[in-house]
Amino acid sequence: MDKIIKVLTNIMLFVFLLLILVLPMFSIGIMKLESPENILGAHNQNINSRLIERIKELELENKILKEKLQE
Amino acid sequence: MFSKILIKLIDEAIIPAVVVLSMRIISIVIVSQAVGTQLSLGTSGFVFTDQLLFKKVNSYSVLIMIICIALGILFILAKAFMFHNTHIKPGVTARLFSYNLHSLIQNSYDLYSQGAIWISYLFMLVLVTGGLAFFGSVYIWVSTFGFFTFLVCIVLFIIDIEKEIKRDDSEKPIYDTDTSFLENV
Numbered sequence: 594m595d596k597i598i599k600v601l602t603n604i605m606l607f608v609f610l611l612l613i614l615v616l617p618m619f620s621i622g623i624m625k626l627e628s629p630e631n632i633l634g635a636h637n638q639n640i641n642s643r644l645i646e647r648i649k650e651l652e653l654e655n656k657i658l659k660e661k662l663q664e
Numbered sequence: 665m666f667s668k669i670l671i672k673l674i675d676e677a678i679i680p681a682v683v684v685l686s687m688r689i690i691s692i693v694i695v696s697q698a699v700g701t702q703l704s705l706g707t708s709g710f711v712f713t714d715q716l717l718f719k720k721v722n723s724y725s726v727l728i729m730i731i732c733i734a735l736g737i738l739f740i741l742a743k744a745f746m747f748h749n750t751h752i753k754p755g756v757t758a759r760l761f762s763y764n765l766h767s768l769i770q771n772s773y774d775l776y777s778q779g780a781i782w783i784s785y786l787f788m789l790v791l792v793t794g795g796l797a798f799f800g801s802v803y804i805w806v807s808t809f810g811f812f813t814f815l816v817c818i819v820l821f822i823i824d825i826e827k828e829i830k831r832d833d834s835e836k837p838i839y840d841t842d843t844s845f846l847e848n849v
Contacts, residue, residue, distance in 0.1 A: 603667045615788070
């Protein structure tokens with residue numbers, strides 16, 4: 594039993610060592626190349642979604658005001 | 665319970681990991697400023713829109729990383745060649761002690777574990793750079809430079825290991841095969 598635990602612990606240590614060795618290499622992917630159209634598209638999409646949310650809020654306010662007026 | 669060599673290797677791997685990570689970020693900032701681009705930091709990292717600029721900044725950033733790791737390996741190799749406790753000259757030992765720099769004298773266990781870790785980092789960086797060069801994200805000469813730096817480091821490391829092996833050979837006891845003195849007994 595002790596031997597199995599020892600082997601498992603050492604395997605875990607080895608995996609941990611491999612992770613320490615490999616993880617810093619992912620820092621290479623910190624730089625991204627994106628086309629200006631994509632960035633503009635994402636920007637427009639962001640504005641659109643915010644506008645849609647605002648319209649929904651205004652519609653709700655309008656509805657509440659109409660109900661108050663009827664009362 | 666724990667394997668001593670694995671613990672030692674994990675211990676030695678932390679410093680180069682921090683060096684690689686920090687040099688990547690610092691080098692991107694420095695090279696971008698040198699090239700004259702405005703860095704835009706998005707959710708996925710530094711975003712570039714110009715492909716040529718991206719390739720240039722990426723290449724010089726990777727080059728700086730390779731040079732930093734190579735400098736680390738050269739420091740270890742310098743310690744291995746000059747201050748290795750197995751083949752350090754007595755004069756150098758005395759001088760180091762007089763300057764209170766005796767911590768530079770290290771044994772094979774420390775030196776080879778450090779060397780193995782730093783060379784592993786350089787090897788993986790060369791692999792990644794090769795892949796990036798293949799896909800055109802990095803200049804080919806950067807990956808070639810990394811590959812030759814790796815080769816030089818490996819060769820120098822092997823030379824030191826050979827010195828160590830030769831030392832072991834020379835220290836073997838030499839027995840006198842002349843048994844004539846026994847004949848008179």
